[in-house]
Structure formats: structure tokens, C-alpha cells
Amino acid sequence: MISLKAVNHFHIHPMFWFLIGVGVLTGSLIQLLIIFSIVLFHELGHYGMARYFNWRIRSVMIWPFGGVLETDEYHTRPIKEEVLVILAGPFQHIWIWLFILFAESTELLSTGVIELLTLYNLLIFCFNILPIWPLDGGKLVFLFLSVYLPFVKAQATFLTLSIVSLFVAFGAALMFFPFSMSTILLACFLMWENRIEWKQKRYAFLRYLMKRQQESQEHVKKIRAIHVGEDMPIMDIFRQFKRGTHHQICVTLHNQKRALIDEGECLYYFFTLKQTRAKAKEMVEWFAT
Known part of the structure; x- marks a missing residue:
């Protein structure tokens, strides 16, 4: 039984209501x-898997050809867990395809409806696996990059790839398919989402660091040493942090001595003590006292 709380999590984007109105006027409501x-x-696939792992969910926004699961759990949960939540959405299209086969064999639905279901099920699946933010394919690409690259570099690389992919996909759509107002609106919406994400990438990085400080890192098994000089700013140290890895910062001082600082100490120094412009040497001296 679906709870009232679960229902309240779901919201429909205003663009969808606009297209519904267009559908009524143009006869394309079905x-x-x-x-x-x-x-x-x-989206129920994403939502169900996220609830299974006890994720904190703010909302699920439904918009044309996709939706967004709004949660603060990304970048803090085990990577396998995040992959399962992301893949749970595309996996739903298999069940839809099986339903289509059943409806076709039993003549449950008309031929026209079956054809529309088949077409849109395939289109929405293919659309959602594109490497574009905030689609499922884009989230998987970013997750993959954030494992092998520092978070900041993965973030910049992915958003660049996302914007390029969006232009390529939009150009292909105009080249091979008839002109469609829905396609134009969808491309504009995705471009707006990418623009917002690019402008807020610094804040997203700070949220990622804050989550690293607040959340338990028990699921992290890799330990990586970061070698820095004593004059390196603390933010430049953070820019070398990777997903799924716990970091030990090895600071080389001018007298050639070395000091070791745990990433938890760095995050404490930055967020709790609010030393946002500190350098590595200052942290070494503070923790040595």
C-alpha cells in the first residue's frame, strides 16, 4: 500500500502541465x-530502490521524458548502492515491454495504443541513458568519472561532456526527425539544468565535502596518500579528493620534515574551525599543539 508520505514526494513539473494543455488543444492527449x-x-523504480536503502528523499519531480529524484544522498553512499538506484529507473522499461507483449497477445489494448506504448517506451529509455545531466546516463557517467578522477575534475569534465552531448543529440533530433516544439522545449530545459549545475558546481563541491565530514565513511575501503607542500591552500588539497577513497595528507615542510594529516582533520579544520583560507603548514602546526 502506497503511503500518503510517498504520494507527497511526487510532483509534476509545470512544463508537463503546459504540454498537457497543448495536447488537449491539438488532440494528442492520449x-x-x-x-x-x-x-x-x-521514477517509481528509482524511488522504490532509494527507499529500500533508506535514502532521505526530498521529492520526485516528473517532467517530459524523464524525472528527477531529489535527494542529498548522492556522493555519500556506497557506489554500488548509487548504481542500483540509478539503474532501477531504466530497468522498469523491461517490465513495461513485458506488459506490452502481454497486452498485444491478449488484445487487452488496441493496436494503435500498443504501437504508441512500444514507441515511447523505447524513446524514453534511449533518452534517459544519454550522457546528459540530469539524465540517468549522465549520472552513471559522472559516478564513473568521480571514482577515477578527483571530484572537482570529474565534475568539470562531466558537465563539459554533458553540454556537448546535448548539442549533438539536439542537432541529430532536428536532422533526422520532424521539427517539434516538444523537442525545442526539452532541449531548452536540459540546457537550463546544465547551466544551473555549472554555475553551482562550487556549491555542489562544498556540499560533497560537508557530507564527507558529517557522514560515516565506513564503506570506504581504499586509502590514498596525497603529497603536498606546506604552502598548498586547503581548498587545493580538497580538490584532489576522490570518491570511495579515504585520504591521508602527507605535508612536506621546508626543513624537509614530513607531517601526516588525516582527511577528517582537514575537514574539521575547514568546517568547524572555519579556517577556509588556511595552508597545509598552518594545519600541521595547529594539530601539533
Whole structure:
């Protein structure tokens, strides 16, 4: 049984209501209702898996050809857990395809509806695995990059790839498919989302660091040494942090002596003591006293 709290998590983006209005005026309401049903079922996959892992969920926003699971759990949970939550959405399209086969064999639905279900199920699946933020394919690419690259570098690399992929996909859509107002609106919406994410990438990085300080890192098994000079600013040290890794900062002083600082101490010095412009040497001296 679906709880009232679960229902309250789901919201529909204003753009979808706009397209519903267009559908009523143009006679394409059935197509839009089919799209809405597929998108909702897709997002229920993400939502159900996130609830299974006891994620804190703010909301689920439904918009044309996709949705967004709003949560603060990304970047703090085990990587396998995040992968399962991301893949749970695309996996729903398999169940939809099996339902289509059942409905076709039993003549439960008309041929026209079956054809629309088949087409939109495939289109929405393919659309959501594109390497574009905030689609599922984009989240998987970013997750992969953040394992092998420092978070900041993975962030910049991915957003650049996302914007390039968006232009390529939009150009291909205009080249191979008829002009569509829905395609234009969708491309503008995704570009806006990428623009916002690019402008807020510094704040996203700070949230990532704050989560590293607040949340338990028991699931982290890798330990990595970061070698820095005594004059390196604390933010430059943080820019070398990777997902799924606990860091030990090895500071080389001018007298050639070395000091070891744990990443937890660095985060404490930055967030709790509010020494946001500190350098490595200052941390060494503070923790030595």
C-alpha cells in the first residue's frame, strides 16, 4: 500500500502541465498520458530502490521524458548502492515491454495504443541513458568519472561532456526527425539544468565535502596518500579528493620534515574551525599543539 508520505514526494513539473494543455488543444492527449505513465513508472523504480536503502528523499519531480529524484544522498553512499538506484529507473522499461507483449497477445489494448506504448517506451529509455545531466546516463557517467578522477575534475569534465552531448543529440533530433516544439522545449530545459549545475558546481563541491565530514565513511575501503607542500591552500588539497577513497595528507615542510594529516582533520579544520583560507603548514602546526 502506497503511503500518503510517498504520494507527497511526487510532483509534476509545470512544463508537463503546459504540454498537457497543448495536447488537449491539438488532440494528442492520449500520447501525453502514455508518456506520463511511462515516466511515472520509471521514477517509481528509482524511488522504490532509494527507499529500500533508506535514502532521505526530498521529492520526485516528473517532467517530459524523464524525472528527477531529489535527494542529498548522492556522493555519500556506497557506489554500488548509487548504481542500483540509478539503474532501477531504466530497468522498469523491461517490465513495461513485458506488459506490452502481454497486452498485444491478449488484445487487452488496441493496436494503435500498443504501437504508441512500444514507441515511447523505447524513446524514453534511449533518452534517459544519454550522457546528459540530469539524465540517468549522465549520472552513471559522472559516478564513473568521480571514482577515477578527483571530484572537482570529474565534475568539470562531466558537465563539459554533458553540454556537448546535448548539442549533438539536439542537432541529430532536428536532422533526422520532424521539427517539434516538444523537442525545442526539452532541449531548452536540459540546457537550463546544465547551466544551473555549472554555475553551482562550487556549491555542489562544498556540499560533497560537508557530507564527507558529517557522514560515516565506513564503506570506504581504499586509502590514498596525497603529497603536498606546506604552502598548498586547503581548498587545493580538497580538490584532489576522490570518491570511495579515504585520504591521508602527507605535508612536506621546508626543513624537509614530513607531517601526516588525516582527511577528517582537514575537514574539521575547514568546517568547524572555519579556517577556509588556511595552508597545509598552518594545519600541521595547529594539530601539533
